Amino acid sequence: MALTRFAAELRAEGRDVLALSAGEPDFGSPLPAAEAGIAAIRRGDTRYTAVDGLPALRKAIAEKLERENGVAYDADEITVSSGSKILLLTALMALLDRDDEVLVPAPFWVSYPEMIRYADGVTRLIATKPENGFRILPQDLDAAIGPRTKLLILNNPNNPTGAIYTHADLAALGEVLARHPRVAVLTDEIYEHLNFDGVVPGNLVASAPYLRDRTILVNGLSKSYGLTGWRLGFAAAPKPIIAVINALNSQGVSSPSAIAQYAALAALSDSQDFRDRNRREYEARRDLVVAAITGTPGLDLVAPQSAFYAYVDCSGWIGRIAPSGQRMETDEDVARELLGSEGLAIVPGAPFGLSPYFRLSFCVDRATLADGLKRLHRFATRVTND
Structure with missing residues (x-):
């Protein structure tokens, strides 16, 4: 400031x-998405939707997750909200009790520790090293897990370093987490499509399927599609967790913008050129x-x-x-x-x-x-x- x-x-x-x-991306919204939003206004599709979003959009997100990430979720295991940021916060509120510990690899996106504090949790940082490409190693994770550890936040790809955890990296971290069944994982994958040199970010559930029942995947359309001001994000997780997130959102942000949802549906359905x-x-x-x-x-x-x-x-x-x-x-x-x-x-x-x-x-x-x-x-x- x-x-x-x-x-x-x-x-x-x-x-x-x-x-x-x-x-914030410096390119504008994709034209098909913008036109779909305008069309929704002209049709009068501007009213409240369900708290978890349009069924057609949740279905499209499920198809995207299976097609691009190799993971299968039903539409009722997906929720849509007003940006991915609120979903990260409500996920933390859904999972954390007072003084629960959350592991955060450093460097980290600046909002994580404040969100954790908002949800009455405690941040414990895991230092990374440039010689390891700013990625935590399995031994780093194992050493950091303590008796009060409830959650790991994994930002993949990472802001601010641009580090990527590949399928192999996540499989190795998954082996550590398998030994600690009380530790859940919150993955923030908002930069997943802005990857370079042919290096592709992995997906934790695809790499370690046995972690599915304690993983919350959060993503959105702001970075890859330039839909920043449209404010639309989504989360995928087991139904009991999604139900709590929806309950929290129903008393907070309520339903996401109907107009933005139609734009997002067009962005996901159109050519990815x-x-x-x-x-x-x-x-x-x-x-x-x-x-x-x-x-x-x-x-x-x-x-x-x-x-x-x-x-x-x-x-x-x-x-x-x-x-x-x-x-x-x-x-x-x-x-x-x-x-x-x-x-x-x-x-x-x-x-x-x-x-x-x-x-x-x-x-x-x-x-x-x-x-x-x-x-x-x-x-x-x-x-x-x-």
Whole structure:
């Protein structure tokens, strides 16, 4: 928030501020989805639906899960709501009692610990290492499980690192979880289709079918389909868990937007050329970022396998002097100095649980991205030892 205020102040002064901080696709909604939403309005299909969504949409999601993820769910084991974020929260509320422990690999999406706290749980972080591609290993998971462990959150692919757990990775983690029958798993798969280099994210239930009765799968259409403002997510889980999520949602957000549901139905049913074309564009931008960071003094990067972020190691700048004359001691200092010196907005790593890093988003066109990377390199050449 402080950096946002600083950026606003700079803009008010007439400064050119370039943001590589957003987590929102820069392409618009697919035309068939948008037209389906408009058609729903014109037909008058704008009334409340069931809390768990349109039967036709839940059926389409079940077909998608079987076709793309290799898992079979009945339509009544699926619920639809106003974005995947509320489903993550209600899943936590459905599963956790006070002081139950939730394992979260770090780096993590910044909302997880706050959601856990909201649901009266306790976060326990599992550190990952860049040499392991920011993935937890089976021995890491086994060592982290304690007497109060109730749940593991697995963000696959990961925000902010772009790390992917493959089928083999998940099968190995599943063997650990098989020895701990009280531990459930919440999988956040929102970036599943933005994968690069032919590396495909696995699905935990497909990789370890014996975990099906204690796994909640959460996904949505915001990242892969650009349906961010339409606010539509879905979850798949055994009926008793889905029933509790629906009960919570019925007293909270109630039914999701009927218009957005018709748009989602069209997006899932139409050709996936839109999704695949944009995935290729993000992969090309990823390559530009990796090449630029590799040639920038003081920075290091594990090439992201998915999503549209680079989680950049800036330890080479810590303890050194920024162009402003200030010494940079933290990644928050790095973010502030980049904004002040170059008008470049990025997100410091501390809120993601691993420092000193910063997250750089490539949800911008190539020309804007190239400008941002140029500013980053120029800043690096002006960093000094004293």
